[in-house]
Amino acid sequence: MLNIGVIGAGRMGLNHSRNLRQLDTIKLAGVYDILPEKATAYANGFGAKIYQSPEELINAKDIGLIIITSPTYCHIEALRIALDAHKPIFCEKPLCRTQEELDELIPLITNYDNFFALGFVRRYSPNFAKMKEVVDSGELGKLLCGEIRCLHGRYVRMHGDWFADYDKCGGVMLDMLAHHVDLQNHLIGEAESIYAQSFMLNQNEDELPFDYVSATARFKNGFISNIQCSWLRNAPSDTEMTICGDKASITFSDSKGLLLTKGGKTEKIPVDEAALNIHKIQGGMYAEEMAYIVDAVINGKKPLAGAKEAIDAMTFCFGIMASAETGKLVKF
Numbered sequence: 001m002l003n004i005g006v007i008g009a010g011r012m013g014l015n016h017s018r019n020l021r022q023l024d025t026i027k028l029a030g031v032y033d034i035l036p037e038k039a040t041a042y043a044n045g046f047g048a049k050i051y052q053s054p055e056e057l058i059n060a061k062d063i064g065l066i067i068i069t070s071p072t073y074c075h076i077e078a079l080r081i082a083l084d085a086h087k088p089i090f091c092e093k094p095l096c097r098t099q100e101e102l103d104e105l106i107p108l109i110t111n112y113d114n115f116f117a118l119g120f121v122r123r124y125s126p127n128f129a130k131m132k133e134v135v136d137s138g139e140l141g142k143l144l145c146g147e148i149r150c151l152h153g154r155y156v157r158m159h160g161d162w163f164a165d166y167d168k169c170g171g172v173m174l175d176m177l178a179h180h181v182d183l184q185n186h187l188i189g190e191a192e193s194i195y196a197q198s199f200m201l202n203q204n205e206d207e208l209p210f211d212y213v214s215a216t217a218r219f220k221n222g223f224i225s226n227i228q229c230s231w232l233r234n235a236p237s238d239t240e241m242t243i244c245g246d247k248a249s250i251t252f253s254d255s256k257g258l259l260l261t262k263g264g265k266t267e268k269i270p271v272d273e274a275a276l277n278i279h280k281i282q283g284g285m286y287a288e289e290m291a292y293i294v295d296a297v298i299n300g301k302k303p304l305a306g307a308k309e310a311i312d313a314m315t316f317c318f319g320i321m322a323s324a325e326t327g328k329l330v331k332f
């Protein structure tokens, strides 16, 4: 039985726990939240023991996996303790809030002698697994250029919420884009440079918070990527990613599925979601991610997104942010 301790019993702490409790190989054994009422609600819902500090939870002998789902700007404090304790760790994305924190974490997670995974849940999506298979098959020909469009047009967060504070969440460039940046790295390889313009999650108290980034990246293999991402209050919503080759193009769209465009025709690529749901649990890619993580910790396997994937994606995201903040091209 794998005993799990959760740090941060908010939206994602609860979501992961609801998915985890479908597995008979785990026990939701412990919780720490800075707000006692959140810890109590979690303990009542899942039967976990409440711990009074992250140190106490992480160092408890029976806790075999730490799940970090505190706000982004708090990840570093839990990571420091968990890495020092050499416990298996699953940390929600993004890894941390600042480049300085990333610099501190790089040697610690690169040489970590235990399990480390970052919550890049889209890696566990059957559509993305199929997209990777098609790209790697060579069917697209030479990879030329692509697009990431993550548009959220009904953003409702208000000032005072950490999710509306650039210093705490990093806005769309860190929070929203991290997933697709990771997928693009996985498909294309290493980025060379990035130029971005963004509202950096407008903090003007006279306006409701909103955010948008438009960026262009160039990869070491010559691939050019156009990136758009938004938290707007009255705008269309859509999430898709396209990779264009000289023979065909593929699009991974949340609304339309996986599409192949070739010879002027666009066709849907069938994806057998049931066949790929190897753990047979409900909850889509989030549940699949948790099942995979538990199986990997118990059986000594690697996660689909570990230290290297975390570092590569965070380096790219902090590059976008540095470009937007300075108005200059950033070279990696």
Ligand SMILES: NC(=O)c1ccc[n+]([C@@H]2O[C@H](COP(=O)([O-])OP(=O)(O)OC[C@H]3O[C@@H](n4cnc5c(N)ncnc54)[C@H](O)[C@@H]3O)[C@@H](O)[C@H]2O)c1
Pocket: 007, 008, 009, 010, 011, 012, 013, 032, 033, 034, 035, 038, 069, 070, 071, 072, 074, 092, 093, 094, 119, 120, 121, 175
């Ligand atoms: N993978 C995804 O798709 C996805 C989706 C949403 C959020 N996230 C990430 O998950 C993390 C949590 O987001 P959320 O939406 O659950 O936030 P949330 O605000 O709903 O929950 C955070 C919880 O952590 C608690 N908390 C605050 N400071 C803490 C501290 N120092 N130590 C322990 N607990 C603390 C809060 O009281 C709250 O209960 C963020 O990093 C976010 O970017 C990932």
